[in-house]
Amino acid sequence: MAVKKILTIPDPILFKKTQKVGKIDEDIENIAKDLMDTVKIAKDPEGAGLAAPQLGVSKRICVVRNFFEDPLNSDDINSDDIILINPKIIQYSAEKEIDWEGCLSVPNVYGLVERARKIKVTAKDIDGGIIKIKAEGFFARTIQHEIDHLDGILFTSKIEGKPIDQEEFDKMMEDQHTL
Numbered sequence: 258m259a260v261k262k263i264l265t266i267p268d269p270i271l272f273k274k275t276q277k278v279g280k281i282d283e284d285i286e287n288i289a290k291d292l293m294d295t296v297k298i299a300k301d302p303e304g305a306g307l308a309a310p311q312l313g314v315s316k317r318i319c320v321v322r323n324f325f326e327d328p329l330n331s332d333d334i335n336s337d338d339i340i341l342i343n344p345k346i347i348q349y350s351a352e353k354e355i356d357w358e359g360c361l362s363v364p365n366v367y368g369l370v371e372r373a374r375k376i377k378v379t380a381k382d383i384d385g386g387i388i389k390i391k392a393e394g395f396f397a398r399t400i401q402h403e404i405d406h407l408d409g410i411l412f413t414s415k416i417e418g419k420p421i422d423q424e425e426f427d428k429m430m431e432d433q434h435t436l
Contacts, residue, residue: 292320308406319403341380350375368416
């Protein structure tokens with residue numbers, strides 16, 4: 258459909274719980290396409306997912322990106338982009354991980370957030386079929402982050418310690434890669 262403007266804080270829609278999607282009609286299909294188109298062009302930082310409220314739509318629909326190394330070229334990173342409608346986490350692992358997060362709706366802010374290392378999720382796909390996903394690591398983090406958006410929760414409310422800005426984050430990442 259189209260690349261849309263990503264809403265940023267303090268837009269009030271970002272803090273509201275979304276409405277469950279009933280019938281998957283043309284409107285929902287268009288929202289899904291807008292989410293896919295918009296997340297694909299999000300660079301610097303690259304989007305790992307995007308939820309409907311970030312585009313101004315209060316519906317329980319999001320896209321999550323499962324990144325993986327290209328088996329033919331280890332320098333290329335590809336992704337499976339998955340639309341989740343009415344997603345629900347049905348199981349969390351007891352094992353937790355603390356890692357850095359950022360958000361396209363909260364520019365220039367990064368922070369350490371604790372999340373379950375593994376999760377199981379059910380949702381509907383764009384055709385109305387039930388999908389079940391077992392996710393771990395960064396992909397599990399992405400799904401949890403996007404479902405939080407659908408519940409009106411921003412990662413900034415979960416940051417442990419002090420948030421940092423883009424410049425500090427880039428320097429930290431650069432320092433880690435030079436070790």
